[in-house]
Amino acid sequence: MSKMRYSRRSILKSGAAAVAASTLPAPMIWAQEIKDITLRQFGTGVSNLNEVGQKVKEDLGFTLEMTALDSDSVTQRAATQPDSFDIADIEYWICKKVWPTGNLQAMDTSKIKNYDKIVGIFKSGKLTPESVIAQGTAPHSVGFVEGPGSTTFAKEETGWMTLIPTIYNADTLGIRPDLIGRPIESWTELLNPEFKGKASILDISSIGIMDMAMVCEAMGEIQYADKGNMTKEEIDKTFAIFTEAKKNGQFRAFWKTFDESVNLMASGEVVIQSMWSPAITAVKSRGIPCVYQPLKEGYRSWGGGIGLSKSLTGMELDAAYEYINWYLSGWVGGFLMRQGYYSAVPETSKEFMTADEWGYWFEGKPAGGDITNPFGDVLAKAGDTRDGGSFYERMGHVACWNAVMDENQYMVRKWNEFIAA
Amino acid sequence: MAMSRHVSGWLQAAPLTVVLGGFLIAPIIMIVVVSFWGATEYSIYPAFQFDNYSYLFGSAVVWKVFLATFKYALITWAFTLAIGFTVAYFLAFHVRSQAMQTALFLLCTIPFWTSNIIRMISWIPFLGRNGIANSALISWGVVDQPVEWLLYSDFSVILAFVHLYTLFMVVPIFNTMMRIDRSLIEAAVDNGASAFQTLRHVILPLTKPGIMIGTIFVVTLVMGDFITVRFMSGSQKANVGRLISNDIALLQYPSAAATSVVLLITVLMVIGILLRFVNIRKEL
Structure with missing residues (x-):
């Protein structure tokens, strides 16, 4: 002092x-x-x-x-x-x-x-x-x-x-609207048999478990007291649901790096998956439609x-x-x-930021002209609006934050078993 | 004089002893020691506990993963042996001129000029749902829907293994075949043996040491691999190497060390069994 x-x-x-x-x-x-x-x-x-x-x-x-x-x-x-x-x-x-x-x-x-x-x-x-x-x-x-x-x-x-x-x-799920062809509104769609062999989640336990929890809760299978701090029973139930889906061939692959997630989506191997915002941008910049889909249960x-x-x-x-x-x-x-x-x-x-950039990124307004990132890539054209809308709409609908649980070590072991199952 | 001979002998052996001691023995001892330690989420602490091992042997998933590792090794071995033996046989007995032999042999090694990972990953766009293989099959009318199991499956994992490791079979087998005394083959033919009988009773037994060396290469490479399984199965399948790499990523070093020790012992046992069949020293 x-x-x-x-x-x-x-x-x-x-x-x-x-x-x-x-x-x-x-x-x-x-x-x-x-x-x-x-x-x-x-x-x-x-x-x-x-x-x-x-x-x-x-x-x-x-x-x-x-x-x-x-x-x-x-x-x-x-x-x-x-x-x-x-x-x-x-x-x-x-x-x-x-x-x-x-x-x-x-x-x-x-x-x-x-x-x-x-x-x-x-x-x-x-x-x-x-x-x-x-x-x-x-x-x-x-x-x-x-x-x-x-x-x-x-x-x-x-x-x-x-x-x-x-x-x-x-964060939310990324989808290929051209290959799905209908509106996606809920986290449950990740395990929808319609997308059998065309779904993916990320193989990073601390984040993947939260995406899993969003899905299980949306399905009504599990009511978590706190998704960010699950009990052992909740962890077991969550993995049981996803292990069954995995065995039924729901997932095409799991991804661990940014590039893998981009390639899975861009190549059409996967049409719905957990994704990070810049990965969506990377897919779009190849001229392939990709949406960071807002879901009714909220964001992670x-x-x-x-x-x-x-x-x-x-x-x-x-x-x-x-x-x-x-x-x-x-x-x-x-x-x-x-x-x-x-x-x-x-x-x-x-x-x-320019007024147009501010309007597009923060206020959720339609872009007036090309929106470029700091590296000069065009991310949106005139008339486009940001997926999910304005800052308050997006950050106002957060359902959970990335977390570390008290039972983290148990969860990590279960995660390892899920990958190997 | 005897004394100095003794000393010079020790001195001559010293560099190798130091290198092996420092870079092989010491790390292995370290791994064994750490395998008994405990771990918190972000640190490891010295202890003497069997938790890591009891988890390893108590988990059904771990057993399954070991089984999968053996499965990959066995299937890959069978394919690399069949292909490797055929290629080596062709090179050694069908190609007459030495220059041609050398040229063709070098041709086999060309893929090795690029990295392992690149050769593996280049399969992914080829085998994918909208990849070249599927487009070709559909345009030929063989299938209506893309074949899903071409990629991110056991098939793609084993395909990559066979592609990556066949050369390790070709080289030692070719080497032993080249040393086979041609007069033995002539003698077999003179005694009325058919081509197949010659292969079965003359060439195959004499090639055994080469096959064994190739087998050891392939089996140890496949059992220790993790990156091929991860990429070619889209992280959906696991072998022991992946268990270890997952543990390391999650900072569970003691658990990774314990798995490594078990894997090391398993591989040594496999090699021990293999060596009972053939005396490869005769070859060296």
């Missing part, structure tokens, strides 16, 4: 304020020293983009080294090697696993400039005051701790945040954020706060939103 009262700190604070006022990229006082700083960030591929690293160098002056790993390796590294990183870019369910190890430090929200503008999902848990909080590891439930050094999560906003939210989205949502390593102190820590403030100031948000993800502070991102 005493560190927080360093006088240099207050200079920096006013420096940061000066930046805000003058929109200079970095405070001039430490502009020279900051060039030597390197922050090591690691995380899953989604937001670990080289463009972000380059822009940090341009805008803030310091170097951001990025390492992309799969979510299992990310979890392991965050939990076991706190000195190997400065910034962890992790999902909220990973935070639930990793935070108790004490390898991350809580962040003082009073130093986060745009804190007030962060979407409600990450603070009170409610998108709008009327929203119902979804099941699973909802971000706000692992988003705060009582104070620095605390290893248990707080129930409400405390001023000490575990992760600063960066990127999130609502996920969110990621950046956390700071416990060993981050002094100037590096200041640089990290600088980075976080920059992250929320709009450029990254715009960059991510133009790929179909959402930013934690949408209103700052708006300045970095």
Whole structure:
């Protein structure tokens, strides 16, 4: 705590304020020293983009080294090697696993400039005051701790945040409307015998189990108390239903990587499957119709954020706060939103998007002209609307969040058996 | 003098001992040790417990997976042997000129100039529902509907295995066949043996060491594989290698180590049994 009262700190604070006022990229006082700083960030591929690293160098002056790993390796590294990183870019369910190890430090929200503008999902848990909080590891439930050094999560906003939210989205099933030829409205369709040998789910246990739960619940076979934290009986029942479907030949294949999901869909091997938003885009960009189908039971949502390593102190820590403030100031948000993800502070991102892009991606309005992603690929043409509609329609219909269960190890074993069955 | 001979002997053996000790023996000991450890979701801790093994032997799924592994090995072995033997026989006895033999032999190795994975994955668009094989079958009128079992099935897994590993059968068999003394074949023919009798009673017994070496290659490769099964079955089938790779992906290292130990012992037993039939040292 005493560190927080360093006088240099207050200079920096006013420096940061000066930046805000003058929109200079970095405070001039430490502009020279900051060039030597390197922050090591690691995380899953989604937001670990080289463009972000380059822009940090341009805008803030310091170097951001990025390492992309799969979510299992990310979890392991965050939990076991706190000195190997400065910034962890992790999902909220990973935070639930990793935070108790004490390898991350809580962040003082009073130093986060745009804190007030962060979407409600990450603070009170409610998108709008009327929203119902979804099941699973909802971000706000692992988003705060009582104070620095605390290893248990707080129930409400405390001023000490575990992760600063960066990127999130609502996932659903992807379908090939041309090969199905009729409306799809429910998760139950994944196990509809009509699509025998033409369905797929992803072979990543922590996410796949949630998709399974959405299906079983929609079928009315199982009523879960909390899909994000199943009992052993619920796990057994869920796998029984899916193992039977597998034995009956419902699934064409399971996929583990992004590319596999794209190929399965594009080649017509599969017409309905769990999918990620950018994979839909990749299929579409080959000129093949593919829809990220909104379903009446709602979405399975996920969110990621950046956390700071416990060993981050002094100037590096200041640089990290600088980075976080920059992250929320709009450029990254715009960059991510133009790929179909959402930013934690949408209103700052708006300045970095055209009115047409904002209308298409956020407001669910028909596109006025070609909508391109930051890499120049055309994702939608004039008149197209986004699958699922506006931000509030999509994020307002989240049924559950990606989660880690108390019975995780049991579930993982069952998952292995399901794959081998 | 005797002393220094002793010392120089040890010194000469030392480099190999160090390499084998450091890169073969030590890792295996490590795997055995870790197989008794425990694991939490994100870490492993030293212990001496039999949990991993009791789960392995107690789970019906694991037994099924071991059975599937043997099934893949056996079927792949039968096909690679039949094809490998035929190809080697053709090269060794039908092709007369040495230059031609060498040229044809090199031709067999051409697919090995690209990566294993690429050769495997290139089957996927070929066998797919809308792939070349199905389009051809439909346009020939052989079938009306695309044949589904061509891809993501045991068929595609074994097809890929046979494609990938037949050369491992061809090479040793060809090698032993080339060493067969041609006068033995002449003697058999002179004594009135038919072509089949010569093959059955002269060539086959003399080729056994080559067959055995090829068998060991194919069986160990298939039993240890996981990537072919994963890609060609669309993750729908499992063999022991996939169990291990799944465990590693989920950070369950002790469980993966235990499975590895059981697999290692199984493979060693298979090889031990094979070696009882043929003395391959005679060949080397």
